[in-house]
Amino acid sequence: MARTFQSILITGGAGFIGSHVIRTLLKNHPAAKITNLDLLTYAGNLENLRDVENEAHYQFVKGDIQDENLIESLFDKYRFDAVVHLAAESHVDRSITNPMAFLETNIIGTATLLNAAKKAWEGNMDDKCFYHISTDEVYGSLEEEGLFTEDTPYDPRSPYSSSKASSDHLVRAWHHTYGLPIVISNCSNNYGSFQFPEKLIPLMIRNIRDQLPLPVYGEGINVRDWLWVEDHATAIDVILHKGSFGRTYNIGGLNEWRNIDLIHAIIRLVDGALGRPEGTSKSLIEFVKDRAGHDMRYAIDATRIETELGWKPSVTFEKGLEATVDWYLNSGEWLDSVTSGQYQEYYKNMYGNRGKE
Numbered sequence: 380m381a382r383t384f385q386s387i388l389i390t391g392g393a394g395f396i397g398s399h400v401i402r403t404l405l406k407n408h409p410a411a412k413i414t415n416l417d418l419l420t421y422a423g424n425l426e427n428l429r430d431v432e433n434e435a436h437y438q439f440v441k442g443d444i445q446d447e448n449l450i451e452s453l454f455d456k457y458r459f460d461a462v463v464h465l466a467a468e469s470h471v472d473r474s475i476t477n478p479m480a481f482l483e484t485n486i487i488g489t490a491t492l493l494n495a496a497k498k499a500w501e502g503n504m505d506d507k508c509f510y511h512i513s514t515d516e517v518y519g520s521l522e523e524e525g526l527f528t529e530d531t532p533y534d535p536r537s538p539y540s541s542s543k544a545s546s547d548h549l550v551r552a553w554h555h556t557y558g559l560p561i562v563i564s565n566c567s568n569n570y571g572s573f574q575f576p577e578k579l580i581p582l583m584i585r586n587i588r589d590q591l592p593l594p595v596y597g598e599g600i601n602v603r604d605w606l607w608v609e610d611h612a613t614a615i616d617v618i619l620h621k622g623s624f625g626r627t628y629n630i631g632g633l634n635e636w637r638n639i640d641l642i643h644a645i646i647r648l649v650d651g652a653l654g655r656p657e658g659t660s661k662s663l664i665e666f667v668k669d670r671a672g673h674d675m676r677y678a679i680d681a682t683r684i685e686t687e688l689g690w691k692p693s694v695t696f697e698k699g700l701e702a703t704v705d706w707y708l709n710s711g712e713w714l715d716s717v718t719s720g721q722y723q724e725y726y727k728n729m730y731g732n733r734g735k736e
């Protein structure tokens with residue numbers, strides 16, 4: 380039977396996936412009050428939520444998930460009966476250059492939220508839910524064959540994925556030790572609107588638009604399983620309301636692409652949309668030094684969520700990628716605003732002079 384919630388805390392709601400989750404929950408559960416707690420790091424942007432910011436059942440609080448006093452006071456004030464925890468440092472490349480920020484937010488931040496939920500819900504946990512959003516990267520790296528299932532042993536290999544794996548373990552520990560009603564999902568790579576252009580797809584769209592070099596790590600043969608972000612948001616809604624406590628659900632797109640093939644597909648779409656002759660931007664491709672410890676392949680077996688909860692992806696990659704390209708090309712102001720300032724410095728450190736501007 381589906382649960383209902385009156386007051387939901389979303390962490391990281393100003394980020395890419397969180398902003399879609401907020402939109403989905405407001406639409407599908409209009410009676411629930413949604414509080415978005417976000418520190419507004421470089422990856423968080425209130426522009427991502429412009430269309431819902433005035434909704435009566437939505438409010439934003441700026442703050443850090445590591446701030447125990449703030450979190451406890453929010454639980455006191457708003458009597459949350461559910462937490463959907465998305466706030467995280469989320470970019471593998473940044474985790475390689477600055478791992479400590481990942482341990483702080485992803486591990487200590489998660490533990491702080493778990494403690495606050497436990498304290499607020501002690502003695503009355505039945506109608507509550509702490510939902511932790513995680514990644515398939517906790518399972519490590521696949522070779523050519525096989526898929527990650529919920530029983531695949533954890534084998535994280537980057538500072539990002541090991542910090543997420545740690546947080547998953549903490550969430551399970553709070554369930555087994557203190558009886559906290561939790562669910563966890565581990566999802567594959569998301570794509571769609573409002574993704575910060577440090578990640579592959581928006582970075583490539585922007586660089587093709589601006590005729591900048593397209594940095595392909597290594598040989599471009601690493602494989603990712605891409606999922607439309609709005610399908611992920613729907614899966615999160617379903618798991619929050621129907622998932623079994625203590626259970627993990629893998630979410631994936633059944634949609635594997637080698638990076639280089641995906642980049643060629645994006646080139647075709649962007650050049651086409653901008654009226655350039657086919658293949659114009661192919662010459663921008665530059666094979667650059669590989670990412671340290673680069674995981675070869677991720678791919679998800681999403682049988683459990685389909686058979687137990689009836690969810691499966693609704694959007695084909697063809698349609699989703701075309702819509703994504705259109706969105707970025709028509710959202711020049713958003714793209715330019717998030718790539719001004721700090722982004723320039725990040726880009727220079729990461730890619731050297733390839734981002735000439």
Ligand code: NAD
Pocket residue numbers: 390391392393394395396397416417418419420421422423424442443444445464465466467468469470484488512513514515543565566567568569570575
């Ligand atoms: P994102 O980087 O776009 O957004 C993260 C948000 O968290 C930002 O709004 C940021 O301001 C906020 N934040 C960061 N540190 C914070 C702190 N200390 N306190 C409060 N807020 C803080 O990330 P995303 O891609 O939307 O990912 C959201 C979640 O989903 C993450 O937990 C990530 O691990 C997970 N995930 C992402 C993907 C993907 O493909 N993007 C896939 C699977 C799982």
Ligand code: TYD
Pocket residue numbers: 470471472568577578579580582594595596599601602603638670
């Ligand atoms: P990314 O979007 O960072 O997601 P993740 O590393 O979490 O899967 O990268 C997706 C893939 O694209 C990954 O194999 C690394 C590769 N990549 C590039 O080749 N060039 C780039 O500039 C970026 C950002 C990623």
